[in-house]
Every structure is written in structure tokens, then in C-alpha cells.
Amino acid sequence: NKNKNTEYIEKSHEKEEYRGKKAAIAAALHRDAIDDGGNDENEVDDVPEEGLLLPPYSRSQLKRWQKAPFVKPQGELPGEMGKAVNIPIEQEKLMLDKFQENQFNLLASDMISINRSLTDVRFEKCKDKAYPNLLPTTSVVIVFHNEAWTTLIRTIWSTINRSPRPLLKEIILVDDASEKEHLGKKLEDYIKTLPVPTHLFRTENRSGLIRARLLGAKHVKGDVITFLDAHCECTEGWLEPLLARIVEDRSTVVCPIIDVISDTTFEYIQASDMTWGGFNWKLNFRWYRVPEREMQRRGGDRTAPLRTPTMAGGLFAIDRDYFYKIGSYDQGMDIWGGENLEMSFRVWMCGGTLEIAPCSHVGHVFRKTTPYSFPGGTGRVVNHNNARLAEVWLDDWKHFYYNINPGALNVPVGDVSERRALREKLKCKSFRWYLENIYPESQMPLDYYYLGEIRNAETSNCLDTLGGKAGQPLGMGYCHGMGGNQVFAYTKRKQVMSDDNCLDAAHPRGPIKLIRCHGMRGNQEWTYDSKTRTIKHTNTGMCLDKPEASDVWKPVLRPCDHSRGQQWLMQVDFKW
Numbered sequence: 001n002k003n004k005n006t007e008y009i010e011k012s013h014e015k016e017e018y019r020g021k022k023a024a025i026a027a028a029l030h031r032d033a034i035d036d037g038g039n040d041e042n043e044v045d046d047v048p049e050e051g052l053l054l055p056p057y058s059r060s061q062l063k064r065w066q067k068a069p070f071v072k073p074q075g076e077l078p079g080e081m082g083k084a085v086n087i088p089i090e091q092e093k094l095m096l097d098k099f100q101e102n103q104f105n106l107l108a109s110d111m112i113s114i115n116r117s118l119t120d121v122r123f124e125k126c127k128d129k130a131y132p133n134l135l136p137t138t139s140v141v142i143v144f145h146n147e148a149w150t151t152l153i154r155t156i157w158s159t160i161n162r163s164p165r166p167l168l169k170e171i172i173l174v175d176d177a178s179e180k181e182h183l184g185k186k187l188e189d190y191i192k193t194l195p196v197p198t199h200l201f202r203t204e205n206r207s208g209l210i211r212a213r214l215l216g217a218k219h220v221k222g223d224v225i226t227f228l229d230a231h232c233e234c235t236e237g238w239l240e241p242l243l244a245r246i247v248e249d250r251s252t253v254v255c256p257i258i259d260v261i262s263d264t265t266f267e268y269i270q271a272s273d274m275t276w277g278g279f280n281w282k283l284n285f286r287w288y289r290v291p292e293r294e295m296q297r298r299g300g301d302r303t304a305p306l307r308t309p310t311m312a313g314g315l316f317a318i319d320r321d322y323f324y325k326i327g328s329y330d331q332g333m334d335i336w337g338g339e340n341l342e343m344s345f346r347v348w349m350c351g352g353t354l355e356i357a358p359c360s361h362v363g364h365v366f367r368k369t370t371p372y373s374f375p376g377g378t379g380r381v382v383n384h385n386n387a388r389l390a391e392v393w394l395d396d397w398k399h400f401y402y403n404i405n406p407g408a409l410n411v412p413v414g415d416v417s418e419r420r421a422l423r424e425k426l427k428c429k430s431f432r433w434y435l436e437n438i439y440p441e442s443q444m445p446l447d448y449y450y451l452g453e454i455r456n457a458e459t460s461n462c463l464d465t466l467g468g469k470a471g472q473p474l475g476m477g478y479c480h481g482m483g484g485n486q487v488f489a490y491t492k493r494k495q496v497m498s499d500d501n502c503l504d505a506a507h508p509r510g511p512i513k514l515i516r517c518h519g520m521r522g523n524q525e526w527t528y529d530s531k532t533r534t535i536k537h538t539n540t541g542m543c544l545d546k547p548e549a550s551d552v553w554k555p556v557l558r559p560c561d562h563s564r565g566q567q568w569l570m571q572v573d574f575k576w
């Protein structure tokens with residue numbers, strides 16, 4: 001879009017901008033060696049002469065900047081090229097002790113160079129993609145609470161080393177009330193030595209990542225805000241694909257592919273480009289396989305931007321003005337959770353686009369548990385955040401959330417009137433529109449006949465998932481009327497669903513399992529007849545029946561005989 005491009009040109013040609021850039025590069029050239037262990041080999045590479053030119057920059061110029069790390073990898077430290085670090089057996093105890101602090105292998109992280117090299121994981125085709133000569137500048141915003149030193153510093157250096165210098169306006173750090181000494185004066189001193197302007201802000205009290213990001217965003221001077229978690233590693237060419245999409249359309253919000261940095265070995269593991277973001281009834285973000293429909297829209301090109309229904313939340317780029325226009329974040333959300341789905345629904349429903357740029361790869365240390373406290377309790381905080389997003393964006397589909405997670409009903413949502421007014425003001429579309437147009441594969445059925453418990457007429461017991469994972473057999477239990485594991489939906493596609501799993505029978509004599517819903521009928525198609533109250537499995541022609549004995553809590557398939565044990569009541573339709 002020509003107009004949008006011109007705007008950026010005008011912005012970048014402002015005199016001050018030019019002086020700022022020149023000064024930054026000059027400062028970088030003369031800056032002292034980086035304190036990362038006092039290694040003399042930390043030479044400073046020259047910034048190419050062209051670095052002082054104004055934009056537009058040629059592709060070859062951008063490439064050369066990118067190839068010029070300020071601090072060279074320090075010889076043969078472990079973990080180079082993203083390899084796994086193995087801790088010698090005699091240090092295992094130390095390793096386990098240190099693991100507790102951050103819920104990742106800190107000992108391994110501390111052994112790796114803050115500038116470690118990584119392999120180029122991109123598709124070949126990504127490497128010579130032509131991006132617009134003129135890209136917007138970005139400020140990288142990193143918020144943290146009690147982050148470890150080496151992971152934070154490695155995030156910063158990988159950003160500096162692998163971003164074309166003219167595009168990286170600044171790095172903005174937000175300390176969310178950390179209690180670690182290394183995040184105090186040591187950090188303040190350290191960032192003064194960096195070749196890219198780096199600012200540190202601190203929240204007064206623990207505010208959570210959402211409000212911490214809002215504080216960081218407030219200070220952004222770049223055209224685009226790029227958010228990163230504090231334990232990331234950017235790879236070669238990560239930034240250009242993100243910015244290129246935004247220059248084309250400023251209402252595009254773009255994520256990289258989030259690769260995995262192992263929490264145990266710090267190995268850099270490439271993630272699949274065939275997954276996109278979804279969510280389940282509990283409003284957990286989940287990765288699901290990209291459907292054929294989206295592959296076709298992209299003409300089968302795996303390097304083409306992928307439209308994703310939701311994003312993981314930690315790593316994305318957004319035009320600064322658009323960030324505010326679309327409603328930034330919900331200030332009423334605490335600590336962690338929910339903000340990523342809230343933003344995903346909002347962007348799509350209010351006219352924007354949410355994408356994954358498959359040519360952009362950033363690694364992230366995924367942890368199994370959070371290392372930090374949730375004031376008020378984890379469940380309470382997450383329920384509160386999710387209830388806010390459900391109340392504002394989910395319309396009738398909020399019942400799926402409340403039914404499967406009735407605990408959320410006991411947590412005060414707070415005042416959501418401002419967020420509802422925002423939805424009004426932006427004339428956002430309905431959640432039904434989102435499900436129909438953006439996410440027809442969603443685990444929240446677009447059309448359904450029933451949502452509630454399914455009770456057996458003879459035994460008066462209810463179908464129950466027993467909280468098992470996909471692949472587990474379907475169970476039964478005394479009906480407790482509390483939703484959760486006893487909530488099922490009977491959908492227009494003839495599925496009996498619980499969350500993202502469907503009742504699935506592969507053989508006439510069972511077992512009946514809960515398998516990830518595939519939406520292709522097959523073994524997951526059931527017909528409920530509200531007169532005879534039977535649930536008939538299409539493929540086998542058998543009927544769902546009560547368990548064979550009263551001490552076996554597994555429903556079975558049997559030839560249909562209209563006995564009481566084959567009658568199921570779908571009556572109590574909870575709509576909390």
C-alpha cells in the first residue's frame with residue numbers, strides 16, 4: 001500500500017531521526033568491550049560505512065548489518081549452533097538446585113555464550129525473499145519478573161546481533177518488581193554498554209505481564225512494537241518478515257514461529273510450521289495442526305504468511321498506532337494469562353489480521369511450571385482474566401467456558417464496561433462471525449443442540465471424562481451437576497464433545513474413547529434421538545449403553561434394543 005509506505009518514509013526522513021541514528025551508530029563504534037566475562041576476544045566489528053546513509057536501505061546493506069555481530073562467539077563454549085548442553089554427572093545436584101529458581105536449567109544457560117550461534121532454521125526460500133526496501137523501525141519490549149541473568153542478556157544480544165541495525169530503534173526493558181539483585185544496579189550499568197539504546201523501566205508494584213507491557217509500550221519511539229519474553233533467542237532474519245507484513249498493512253499483527261529452547265538442555269529445537277494457534281473450552285491456548293483450507297489459501301507455499309486464529313502471546317510485532325487504536329490490552333487483567341486470546345479475538349473481530357510469518361524464527365524457553373508466585377492464587381488470577389475476555393468477546397460461547405470451568409463463576413470479573421464500550425466503538429463483529437470465518441475448525445462448535453450433562457435413564461449416572469487426556473476411555477460417575485468433566489455438547493455435526501475431545505468408537509465392541517475432534521464424522525458421528533433417547537453410533541450402528549456391571553464405570557456399545565440402559569437424558573441445559 002503506497003500511502004502507508006510514504007508515511008514511513010516521511011517519518012524516517014525527519015532530521016532528528018537521522019541525527020539520532022547517526023549518533024547511535026557512532027556510539028556503538030566507540031563503545032567499550034562488553035562485560036561478559038572479561039574475554040579479550042570480544043572485538044567490536046565495524047559497522048559498514050553505508051550504515052550512516054538514510055533509508056531506503058538496499059537488501060545487501062541490510063544483509064551486511066545482519067552479518068555483523070558486535071560480540072563474536074567466544075570460542076568453544078557449550079551450546080554453540082544451538083546444541084544441547086549436557087551437565088557432568090558431578091554437577092547434577094547443583095543443576096537440580098538451580099533448576100528450581102527459574103524452572104529451567106540455569107546451570108546450562110550460564111555455561112552458554114550470551115552470543116551463542118544458532119543454525120539457520122529457515123526454509124531456503126526464506127533466505128532470498130525480497131522485502132520492501134523501506135521497513136518501519138521497531139522497539140523491542142521485554143518485560144520480566146525475576147528473570148535469570150543469562151537468559152535475559154542472551155535475549156537482548158540475540159536481538160541486537162540478528163536485527164538490521166537501522167530497524168532496531170531501541171530495546172525497552174520493564175522490570176516487574178523483581179527481587180533479584182542482578183536485575184538492580186548491575187542491569188542498569190550493563191545496558192549502558194549496549195550498542196543499541198536500551199531503556200529500563202520498573203513497575204512500582206508487581207503488576208503482571210499485561211500492565212508491565214503497557215508501561216513499556218508507553219515509551220516506545222519506534223514505528224512498530226515488538227514484544228518478546230525475557231528468555232528468547234532471535235535467529236537470523238527474524239525481524240524483516242514481521243516488519244514487512246506490517247508495512248503492507250498496518251492492521252496486521254505478526255508472530256514469528258516460536259521454536260523451542262529446551263528447558264533442560266537449552267538445545268534449540270525447530271518448531272513445526274504446520275501448527276497454528278487455537279484454544280479449548282477452558283480458554284487455554286493450544287497449538288493445532290493447520291487445516292488444509294489454510295494451506296490452500298496460501299497456495300501451498302509454506303513460506304507464505306499463515307493466518308492464525310489465535311497467538312501464543314509472548315512474541316509478536318504490531319504497529320504502534322494500531323496497538324492503541326485496537327485497544328492495547330485490558331488493564332484489568334493481572335499477572336499472566338488470557339491476554340493473548342483477548343488480543344487475538346479483538347484483532348480479528350475488529351478488522352485486523354493475525355498472522356504467523358514462517359520465515360521468522362525466534363526460540364523461547366518453554367517451561368513446565370511457572371517459577372513465580374501469583375498473588376491471589378494461580379487459578380484465581382487466570383480465571384479472572386479469562387472471565388473478563390469471555391464476558392467481553394465470547395457472546396453465547398462463554399457458556400462453554402463457565403460449564404467446563406465452573407470455578408470461574410466464583411471469581412469476580414471486575415468492571416468490563418470499558419472493554420465492552422471499546423468493542424462497540426470499534427464496531428467489532430460477533431464471535432459467531434469469528435467462528436464462521438476465521439476459525440470454523442474451532443473446538444467450540446458453531447452450532448450445537450445441547451450443552452450440559454448426559455444422564456443415563458437406568459442408572460442415573462452421568463457420562464464423565466474423568467479429566468483424562470485424549471486417547472483415554474470415556475467414563476461415568478455419579479451426576480454432580482457441577483459441570484467440568486461431566487459437560488458435553490451435542491453438535492450439529494453430530495459430535496458428542498467435551499472440550500476438544502470427541503466420543504470416538506473404532507470397533508463395535510468398544511472401547512469408547514475420547515479422541516481429539518477431527519470434524520470429519522467417521523468414528524465420531526453419533527445420532528441422538530430425543531424421542532427414544534438413544535445415542536446411536538453411525539459407523540457401527542450400535543447404541544451407547546450403560547456399563548456392563550455397576551462397578552465398571554465404562555459405558556459401552558451394544559446392539560440397539562431400546563432398553564432403559566440405552567436411554568440418555570440431555571435435559572439439564574446449564575447456561576450459567
Ligand code: UD2
Pocket residue numbers: 143144145146147176206207208209212228229230231258312313314315335336337338339340364366367370372
Ligand atoms: C505465554 C507467553 C507469554 C504470555 C503468557 C500468557 C509465549 C512464548 N509466552 O507464557 O508471553 O502471553 O503466555 O499470559 O507466547 N512476567 C512479568 N510479570 C509477571 C509474570 C510474568 O513481567 O507477573 C514476564 C515473564 O518474566 C516473561 C513474560 O512475562 O518474560 C511471560 O511470562 P512467562 O514466560 O512466564 O509466560 P509463558 O511463556 O509461559
Ligand code: MN
Pocket residue numbers: 229230231314364365
Ligand atoms: Mn515465556
